[in-house]
Amino acid sequence: KKKKKKNPQFTFIHLAGGPGSGKGTQCEKVVAKYGFTHLSSGDLLRAEVSSGSERGKQLAAIMEKGELVPLDTVLDMIKEAMIAKADTSKGFLIDGYPREVRQGEEFEKKIGAPSLLLYIDAKAETMVKRLMKRGETSGRTDDNEETIKKRLDLYYKATEPVIAFYEGRGIVRKIDSEGSVDQVFSQVAKAIDSLK
C-alpha cells in the first residue's frame, strides 16, 4: 500500500547548526526575502518560560543547564505554532529542530518530510565568541560560559548525527557561517532557490 505524503502543500526547511552559529540571524533574512514562516524551537520554549506557567518553570531549569527539553514537548509546540499559521503560510523554517535523530523521525511521522536541511557550520571557537558577545545584551540565562560549553558538547554528540541522517537523503546543504551575515545569506539563498 502506498503511503500518503503528509502535508505536501507545505515546504519544510530545517536549520541545524551549533549554538550561536547564526541560525536565527539567517532565518530573519529568509523571512524578509521569501516570506516563509520562521519557527524557532528555542524561541517557542522561551515564550513558554516567560508566560510563567508551571510547564515554563520546568523548561527554564532544563534550558539553564543547556540540556534538551523532552521531544514531545518541543514537537507539540512546533505543531501548535504551525497550525496557527497554516492558513497563510506556504512554507516553514524550522530553526533548532531536530536536535537529535529521533526528533527528526518524529517530525516526519507527525508533520512531514523536509525538502532541505541547511547546515549552518561555524567553528566552535567562533560560536563561543559570538555567544559571549550576545550574552552581554541578550538576557538569555544560557548565554554564559558554563552553559555554552554544555550546549556545544550536546550539539556535537546529539545534533551532528542528524546531519548525517539527512545526508543519506541528499537534502543537506552545508553553509559556511564564518563570514559576514550577507556572505552567509548568499549561500542560503542559493540553496533555497535550488528548490524551485
Ligand SMILES: Nc1nc2c(ncn2[C@@H]2O[C@H](COP(=O)(O)OP(=O)(O)OP(=O)(O)O)[C@@H](O)[C@H]2O)c(=O)[nH]1
Ligand atoms: N560575523 C557574524 N556574526 C554573526 C553571523 N550570524 C550571527 N552572528 C552573530 O552571532 C550571534 C548568534 O547569532 P544567532 O542568530 O542568535 O545564532 P543562533 O544559531 O540562532 O543561536 P542559538 O539561538 O543560540 O541557537 C549573534 O549575536 C549574531 O549577531 C554571521 O554570519 N557573521
Ligand SMILES: Nc1ccn([C@@H]2O[C@H](COP(=O)(O)OP(=O)(O)O)[C@@H](O)[C@H]2O)c(=O)n1
Ligand atoms: N528543539 C529544542 C530547542 C531548544 N531546546 C532548549 O532550548 C535551549 C536554547 O535553544 P536555542 O535553539 O535557542 O539555542 P542553542 O542551544 O541552539 O544555542 C537549548 O539549549 C535547549 O535547552 C531544546 O531542548 N530543544
Ligand SMILES: [Mg+2]
Ligand atoms: Mg537562535
